[in-house]
Amino acid sequence: MTTAQTTSTPTSTHRRALVAYEKRTPESRRLFRQAGEVIAGSVSRSTLAFEPYPFYGAVAAGARVTDVDGNPYLDLVNNYTSLAHGHGHGPTASAAARELTRSTGSGTANPREALYAEQLRDRLPSMQRLRFTTSGSEATGFAVRAARAHTGRTRVLKFEGGFHGSHNELHRDVASREPLPTGTAIPSRPAAGGMEPSETVTAVYNDPTSVRTAFERWGTQIAAVIVEPFLGNASLVTADRPFLDQIFASASEAGALVVFDEVQSLRAGYRGAQGMWGYAPDLTAIGKIMGGGFALAAYGGRADIFDVFSPGPQQLVQTGTFTATPLALAAGQAAMAALDETAYDDLAARTDRLRDGLRRAARDAGIPVHVNGLGSMFDIAFSTRPVDSYRAHYTADADLLAEVRLHMVNAGVLIMPRGTGCLSTAVTDEDVDEAIAAFTAALNLSTGG
Numbered sequence: 001m002t003t004a005q006t007t008s009t010p011t012s013t014h015r016r017a018l019v020a021y022e023k024r025t026p027e028s029r030r031l032f033r034q035a036g037e038v039i040a041g042s043v044s045r046s047t048l049a050f051e052p053y054p055f056y057g058a059v060a061a062g063a064r065v066t067d068v069d070g071n072p073y074l075d076l077v078n079n080y081t082s083l084a085h086g087h088g089h090g091p092t093a094s095a096a097a098r099e100l101t102r103s104t105g106s107g108t109a110n111p112r113e114a115l116y117a118e119q120l121r122d123r124l125p126s127m128q129r130l131r132f133t134t135s136g137s138e139a140t141g142f143a144v145r146a147a148r149a150h151t152g153r154t155r156v157l158k159f160e161g162g163f164h165g166s167h168n169e170l171h172r173d174v175a176s177r178e179p180l181p182t183g184t185a186i187p188s189r190p191a192a193g194g195m196e197p198s199e200t201v202t203a204v205y206n207d208p209t210s211v212r213t214a215f216e217r218w219g220t221q222i223a224a225v226i227v228e229p230f231l232g233n234a235s236l237v238t239a240d241r242p243f244l245d246q247i248f249a250s251a252s253e254a255g256a257l258v259v260f261d262e263v264q265s266l267r268a269g270y271r272g273a274q275g276m277w278g279y280a281p282d283l284t285a286i287g288k289i290m291g292g293g294f295a296l297a298a299y300g301g302r303a304d305i306f307d308v309f310s311p312g313p314q315q316l317v318q319t320g321t322f323t324a325t326p327l328a329l330a331a332g333q334a335a336m337a338a339l340d341e342t343a344y345d346d347l348a349a350r351t352d353r354l355r356d357g358l359r360r361a362a363r364d365a366g367i368p369v370h371v372n373g374l375g376s377m378f379d380i381a382f383s384t385r386p387v388d389s390y391r392a393h394y395t396a397d398a399d400l401l402a403e404v405r406l407h408m409v410n411a412g413v414l415i416m417p418r419g420t421g422c423l424s425t426a427v428t429d430e431d432v433d434e435a436i437a438a439f440t441a442a443l444n445l446s447t448g449g
């Protein structure tokens, strides 16, 4: 994951926001410094670290989180989009508590696994067979492995800015400021764990020509092309139809598989982005909301691809001590059962209202903004041009975003440092009004008003 990078020294209004933040979060500052003595970087999850230091959550309920200094916040982060119902959702919590009294996982097969798999397949019929994992990173990693085993090829095509998890295979070209030429075999970053030769090649998101070029160069070697329906890490730039159509056409011609990474976009619609737009990828990775707040994800797709798991000398093996724990399955099942089509429609309508309100507030303040988003997701980018490509995302004003976001945090409204947020079913219309008011006030403070 990336966080918004600021490029210059803070303005006077930004400095005031930093002072206010430090004043209201002394206990968090103390805990962060203390943690640095034992945890490298003070937090194990790099995403959570932001300037000057992250605040520490103490308790959470519904749409609200309270920090260790007692400050309450409206939570529009929802553990980085993974909580569909906010915190302590009744049916999810009851299902998890019930399961805990039965078993914390006994190393035996669990009937819930197939039941939940059926529930998921009913929503995403392209997942004819599926397997659970503990994280979205594992799900995309195993989807790629299955594609390789099935095709007997090694290369994977991904798109610049695409985030598919923190494993070495795909955590490449996620936040490059300088574009790599289409078809480049993306070098390992030392930070990604070594200098082994790369089998991952890159192309440009939303650019059908770039897709064709990459396939012309590598077509016979490409096992899979993996794509997010929207760039979760980059202003929620959304895939357009000519781009997706080209991916399916090039992959089909070359004998490569198409993998949709719906780890985040399962939130976009009841049947994911694929159902909303009418695509049937060969393989799909899902995660986040499907765990009901617990560590659970899955990958699935065409039944014949999953023959690679059949016993035999070439059998692909997937193991994992904490894969599909009864607790995570029970919580996930309950959370997704409560997220029916009406709940998706309500979430989308409420988020539309928020997106409109944010645009109106920026227009009234005379600040150019582009608010992207699909379903229950929204993203704020301060830009004079439409943010419809990964490169356009980099033209947005990251300094202003960092400042506005900090003013909003000080006002008790949480969005991600990269300007993205999402609604849970716990968010009310009044909460949406509160978020719009906090954004309006933040813009005023940023312009010295």
Ligand SMILES: Cc1ncc(COP(=O)(O)O)c(C=O)c1O
Pocket: 080, 134, 135, 136, 137, 138, 140, 163, 164, 165, 166, 228, 232, 261, 262, 263, 264, 265, 287, 288, 297
């Ligand atoms: C699109 C996408 N794929 C994969 C992942 C990795 O999931 P996890 O963090 O569960 O490993 C994420 C996480 O943010 C994601 O947004």
